[in-house]
Amino acid sequence: MIVETPAADQLDRADPGEPRILVVGAGIAGTTLAQLLRRAGRHPVLIERHDADAHADRGYMLALMSMVDPALDELGAGADYRRRSQRFDRYRIHSHRGRVLRTDPIAGLLDRYGDYRGIDRGALLDCLAGATVTCEVAHGTTVSAVERGDDAAPLRVCLAGARPAELEVDLIVAADGIGSTTRGLLHDGEPVDSVDTGWGGWVVWARPDADPGLGSELWGDGFLVGAYPVLGALGAFLGGPRAIRDAGPAAYAERVRRALRVVPERIDRVLTALVDDPDPFWWPLVDARAGSWVRGRSVLLGDAAAGFLPTAGIGAGMAIESAWVLARHLTHAHAHAPGAADLDGRLAAYERAQRPRVTAAHDTSRRLATLMCRTSLPLAVARDVVMRFVSIDLALRPIQQLLAHPPDLPAPR
Template sequence: MTIRTIPLDDQDDAARHDDLRILVVGAGVAGLAAAQLLRADGHHPILVERRAPEADDGYMVALMPLADGPIADLGVREEYLARSVALDRFRFRAHSGRSLRTDGLEDVIGRYGDYRGLTRGTLLEVLAGGDAAVTHRTTVTGLDEDPDGLTAILESDGATRTLRVDAAVIADGIGSRTRDLLSGAAPLDRVETGWGGWVVWTPADADSGLGEELWGDDFFVGTYPVPGALGAFVGGPEEETGRRPAAFTDVVRRRLGTVPPRIEDALQAVATAEDPFFWPLADVRAAWWTTRRTVLLGDAAAGFLPTAGIGAGMALESAWVLASHLRDATPETIGEALAAYESAQRPRVETAQDTSRSLARLMFRRGRALATGRDLLLRVLSIATALRPIVRLLADRPALPVRPR
């Protein structure tokens, strides 16, 4: 699986004779998937990424069956299964550390398709398939839309370039710089939870299909399996996580009556890591996704909180639906195609995002009395109940035409 860095001129040359010239900004999950699906349809989208080629695995990803359609259309399902682990159980722990309940996931999520855990870096390699061309270290600094097309100004390795394209897919993340270049940039609805935490890796244990979360008294610890490891998140309110990681993990230990092995491993990993990645828990929602020749995709359109574990899967589904709408579009019909995509996909994405926000309001509560009451609720609140809106989305996924092979 290869993500190949190539000069911008090479991508521009490959796209020169395309009936529909498309610029994709951002080579993360959504942007790479969109570009690869468009390439599978015979297009030559120009894919640019502001960062250098990534050298690490990033964070852990749990992919619900929303990803099955694009994974199948890219022809990478066998590789996807081989490089991920099946997630089949989920455990909630009380604020004291004791186990509250363990729910099976097969009847909740697995009945609709694959539910898998893997690293973000591995997912990008899987999506790349045999080859994915990207121009790294490239930033869009200007967008000028007119009735006949779109002029994009790019800074690539210190040089300024101008590209003329028919449309741009903006997929450069929750803090998108390109989104802000749009005329009348889409207003953003922001949710700031006031919480954040560190992401680290710990050794795998015997429960390779078990995800686990401890909703504590002013803290949160989650562990999620990937092949050969557990991804762990340890966090809390900003005034608490403003401490050094080791000091914060000491506070967590003192508040726990029981420190299960996975939780101890996570706390120890955070405390001893040289520079653990810190994730502020916030989200955004753009008021609109499309103009006549641009479309926001993935986190640039709706950046998810990780509380429902659906953001990456929804980004992949959105890329798949977008590629389907662009399959037969022309420079003259691109506006209608993008508008139809937004009409079809935005309600689904915002339903999933609403669920993530609702869970955040339950998870990120402060005080021992509230934590005790939440423990009582979790005794009767199954994961099927908590994820009911998302289960409805799984049961009613888009029915897209089969991509010609």
């Protein structure tokens, strides 16, 4: 359960011998980390720039692989997550003209590791926050300044927003998204590596069809339509070059229908949902990769460290896994002097352990984007030919390697 709690009040709950940790951003990564630390007996401060009612927004759909299971089970949220999500076991790809190219079983590829499930972002946040420990959050709160002393001194943090405050903390975790303002403060404005596909798309929700176990995509000449099952609905992404936003949803839907010789029922359903939605969520297909995660007594997490393109369906899963790995390292750390050096070592160990895994998944999403975000009829035709003979197994192989070799974690004390 989410409980609105001022940051200073949260900090007062910290025991004298534990590290004082500020988690910036109550999204997927930040909430996962804060709740895991609370389960381990710690008392982090969790702040979020958005107001509390923004949490109720359904947001967008997520496909989660089994890398999230250990974190959710450790939180006591695993059963609730499985109740609120939809397992899907097949993936269908359509040609640029709408015909079915192939339907591949996902279950055979991933069952040995666990389920592949669809869930909307709001439901996932409810699972994370509604586990067995209370989720205290200070909404409408941002970091406006950070003052660093010497290596052993606490960080002085100025908070702006609904309840301005100054806090002394031992660690700042920046988990405030791909455009993280906290990252800019902590890393002195250091630029991030970014891929801009030039594309974007709308996220809309449609009524479920008769096949809730099927995820499907249609890659066209300058457009992409994907439909993915969540519990009781279809989450859809309808994308193309960014100029489609100016033309508007109705023009986009008409263009897609004209380009198809066969309009599959599901594609028709989500195109109709797009036109009927008065304010569909817009998602620019841009990613980000920070050059380093740890800077002094601060660390980047989730999209602030590596914001993913949605092409591989792996970004949220890696954010949850990273939060779990970081929590496991931090529960071994004692940040108050004389244990300050131990915290530095744990942060460095976390980055060494997790960054190669995140980078591998990030690279996979970038490679898939070069295949999917295309505006060329000859390339669309060639892609159709290739996809007739190449199964989803090839695209998922790097991800399967991550699932087959989970993170090497320190054992809990």
